[in-house]
Amino acid sequence: MRPLRHYARLLAVQMRTSLTLAVQYRFDFFLEGALALFWLAITLIPLLVVYSRRESVAGWSFPEALVVVGWFSVLKAVLDGGVTPSLNFVVEGVRKGTLDFILLKPADAQFLVSTARFEPWRILDFLGSIAVLAYAFHRLGRVPSVGDFMVGLALFGVALILLYSLWILVVSVSFRVVKVDNLSYLFISIFDAGRWPIDVFKGALRLIFTVVFPLALMTTYPAQALLGKLTSAHALLAGTGGLAFAAIARLVWKRALRAYTSASS
Amino acid sequence: MIRARKLCKTYRVHRRPPGLLAALRSVIRRRYEEVRALVDVSFDIAPGERVGFLGPNGAGKTTALKILSGLLYPTSGSVTVGDFVPQERRTEFLHMITLVMGQKQQLLWDLPPAETFAMNRALFDLPRREADATQQELVDLLEIGPLIGKPTRQLSLGERMKCELVAALLHRPKVLFLDEPTIGLDVSMQARVRDFIRRYNESTGASVLLTSHYMEDVAALCPRVIVIDKGHLIYDGDLRTLARRIRPEKRITMHFSSVPAPGDLDRLGNCVARSELQATLAVPAAQVTEAVRAALSRLPISDISVEDPPLEEIMQEFLDGQSANGGARSA
């Protein structure tokens, strides 16, 4: 019980620190929150353009595709608010060598870097995305059944695990390739493809987005679950995939930590 | 407390050649260069001891401290600190040590030091009352009470270092690794940081291992020094003994009431500094009494003092001598 209490206390302190920082720069954060909402609106444009000519794309109607986009935006809000800030924190730590101080603390380093920073104002973004989802279901003229909703929620958990695991993999690479700015940019660019239902992609890309960088598991499958279109086999695949990724990420992280040689001073 | 045996650390550095074409080629065929940062370094440090690591830039001091604190794996050789192998980074081990680096800070830049203290208290899972008492004690000792509520970025370098020390000592470590803790500080701030470290050592019985390239800094704090040069341990012992061995001489500084005749001065010893009414002579230690007596009787002395030659100079001579005879070891 003691470790659990220790980590709960740590999480509380880390969140308080992020909040204190956020309050210091509240103007920036409000501005960024507003900008994020603006970008959310912008991301809808390609979808509107494509669907202005056609009724359905790869078997997805406009409101259905909107569910994917809404889901994608929810995830992106979580990514921007809870994951990317910590990523930047670690990358800077590796570059400046201040990650040393994290490694000298008697707590799991992965936990510490993962909870280092949050951007609380991203909650705006998150709420905006929920609104898009709600609108999509309004257009569809129905609501997900309780069962579908629960599966969707579970897959949301899987999606978070996947996102987080991929992120840990990126961080692990940053231990070796110190200049990782491009890497996080690449990560975000690839993630952007998640706004499209997986059926839009063909061949190799489709395989990559299912297995290597499992966007399908992160956005398409949960959206399908909400729409009541996901088979249980796929749901199982998503669950297993999430756990496998988490295990791999933990393993790679452990090895990377071993290889880490702090910046020379 | 600390035991290092035949410690070696070799960094493998990827060489990036200049020019785009060469850089592209190097992506395919990576060329590695080996930097031998530590070569067969062995030493023991007892509990409560204060030991200084001396050596020029790039000697391997930081590397040694990083290995001792578990941040780096040694390429070969073995280390134990207490009963622990640092690289395993066990919880008990991390509770026992601390590392302070003059060139890196753990204080959160945009927040007051008090926030970092709170963070460290949570990280080390310190009971509240105990942590309050320790923090208060350290803050009082360093006289930084009014500072810990100000954002770190508004503090001066010296103030920041004091706060770094508090952050690093809240968990009352038994072994202190201090990497250039006085770098960039002015002389009086250096002295205060040194004083604080000595008091912490004396009151808690913690071992202190400190690196610096300021000789005086180390001499004032550490009865024992370990000199490293190009990764080799070249001396382990008392600094004054080393100084006496390298330069068994004293400096006699004289002030005159009138300009002395030049011949009189030269007969007394080797003149290393000279102005109109002042002169400094280098005299073999054994002949100091005689030289002072002669000076007093022959020269128009208004003031006279006898000192050791500056440590920086001695160390330079020592290092030059070592590289002249191929880095041969002696201790």
Ligand SMILES: Nc1ncnc2c1ncn2[C@@H]1O[C@H](COP(=O)(O)OP(=O)(O)O)[C@@H](O)[C@H]1O
């Ligand atoms: N992370 C690193 N990667 C490659 N070489 C390094 C690294 N850290 C230190 N070195 C090299 O190892 C040698 C010793 O460095 P260091 O231990 O920092 O010396 P000091 O602290 O005595 O100035 C230097 O030649 C330095 O360039």
Ligand SMILES: [Mg+2]
């Ligand atoms: Mg150094």
